[in-house]
Amino acid sequence: RALANAGVQKLTPYQPGKPVEELERELGISDSLKLASNENPLGPSPRAVQALGGLLDQLARYPDGNGFALRQRLARELDVEPECITLGNGSNDVLELLARAYLGPERNAVFSAHAFAVYPLACQAVGADLHMAPAHAADHATPYGHDLEALAARVDADTRVVFIANPNNPTGTWLDGKALYDFIRSLPGTTLVVVDEAYCEYVEEADYPDTTRWLAEFPNLVVTRTFSKIHGLAGLRIGYAASSPEVADILNRVRQPFNTSTLAQAAALEALDDTAHVQESVRVNREGLAWLTAACRERGLGYIPSVGNFLSIDVGREAEPVYQALLHQGVIVRPIAGYGLSRHLRVTVGRAHENRRFMEALDQVVGA
Numbered sequence: 001r002a003l004a005n006a007g008v009q010k011l012t013p014y015q016p017g018k019p020v021e022e023l024e025r026e027l028g029i030s031d032s033l034k035l036a037s038n039e040n041p042l043g044p045s046p047r048a049v050q051a052l053g054g055l056l057d058q059l060a061r062y063p064d065g066n067g068f069a070l071r072q073r074l075a076r077e078l079d080v081e082p083e084c085i086t087l088g089n090g091s092n093d094v095l096e097l098l099a100r101a102y103l104g105p106e107r108n109a110v111f112s113a114h115a116f117a118v119y120p121l122a123c124q125a126v127g128a129d130l131h132m133a134p135a136h137a138a139d140h141a142t143p144y145g146h147d148l149e150a151l152a153a154r155v156d157a158d159t160r161v162v163f164i165a166n167p168n169n170p171t172g173t174w175l176d177g178k179a180l181y182d183f184i185r186s187l188p189g190t191t192l193v194v195v196d197e198a199y200c201e202y203v204e205e206a207d208y209p210d211t212t213r214w215l216a217e218f219p220n221l222v223v224t225r226t227f228s229k230i231h232g233l234a235g236l237r238i239g240y241a242a243s244s245p246e247v248a249d250i251l252n253r254v255r256q257p258f259n260t261s262t263l264a265q266a267a268a269l270e271a272l273d274d275t276a277h278v279q280e281s282v283r284v285n286r287e288g289l290a291w292l293t294a295a296c297r298e299r300g301l302g303y304i305p306s307v308g309n310f311l312s313i314d315v316g317r318e319a320e321p322v323y324q325a326l327l328h329q330g331v332i333v334r335p336i337a338g339y340g341l342s343r344h345l346r347v348t349v350g351r352a353h354e355n356r357r358f359m360e361a362l363d364q365v366v367g368a
């Protein structure tokens with residue numbers, strides 16, 4: 001252990017949810033409902049799945065290491081040059097590439113309290129200092145949301161990256177275009193602003209920013225996105241960064257040459273074309289989120305208003321035993337004490353019958 005670098009020694013590994021099969025075996029149940037990892041309850045686009053079948057005879061060959069077709073397609077979609085796109089093995093991969101390329105000892109990264117857990121992990125692994133800014137308070141108009149003033153106050157001459165999740169996981173809070181634009185403009189050009197938009201497709205607020213349109217103006221802006229959420233391809237691992245060509249060139253220097261698979265690239269291309277599936281996923285999420293929040297209000301349960309595909313619910317007591325009791329009912333959600341929210345459980349928005357089953361189980365457990 002002592003042989004690992006200092007940052008890694010202090011690191012607590014990311015705790016993904018257990019695989020459903022393992023949990024079911026442990027609990028002696030079947031027919032569980034997993035609403036724990038913000039996956040798309042509709043699954044992937046059927047077109048994406050179909051495309052995979054035709055590729056199985058290519059598995060002996062390496063994938064296209066440059067992801068030519070997908071980068072072209074994304075560039076067209078975002079109205080940028082293909083040289084601005086870096087593909088990753090999930091957007092996690094891209095976040096790690098950013099940390100490896102821009103951070104290290106004597107440098108620091110700024111992020112908010114309650115922000116996505118991978119930021120501190122990726123930064124610690126390369127020995128960078130972590131500058132965590134306080135988030136808005138529980139009684140703020142955006143409870144637990146990113147506080148841009150507090151983030152700006154944590155930036156100093158050694159800050160190389162500011163991570164901002166918009167919307168953020170696990171709070172579901174979001175930043176509007178004007179606030180975010182002014183924030184980016186206020187930062188020195190020597191600090192990268194990484195805007196993590198893993199859930200952007202779900203957001204329907206009018207002043208949610210179209211950040212990729214700012215790339216030409218801000219060479220230090222990096223926007224990351226993923227096929228894991230709205231496109232339902234979490235198992236294939238594919239995401240990307242859109243940035244200036246200069247940043248993309250740097251990321252490509254540390255990227256593994258074949259970091260995205262043939263199957264992932266092909267499925268991502270099909271998923272982008274299947275706009276009907278995207279729209280249906282947004283609709284199911286909108287209705288499910290509205291139903292869940294109404295159900296919370298009826299029961300007098302607090303929640304953090306969310307624009308993502310998940311809702312963090314204040315269960316009114318320590319959430320861990322509630323999580324365990326839900327597990328015994330076969331309902332798997334996510335405790336988020338590790339994010340400083342020990343009374344909240346994060347539930348992924350499911351289909352109508354799944355949301356109902358979750359609420360019925362919660363009623364049993366917390367005694368509504």
Ligand code: PMP
Pocket residue numbers: 038089090091092093116165167168169196198225226227228234238239
């Ligand atoms: N960013 C945020 C805010 C997330 O919640 C997640 C997934 N939990 C990711 C990035 C990474 O997702 P992936 O690596 O599957 O693209």
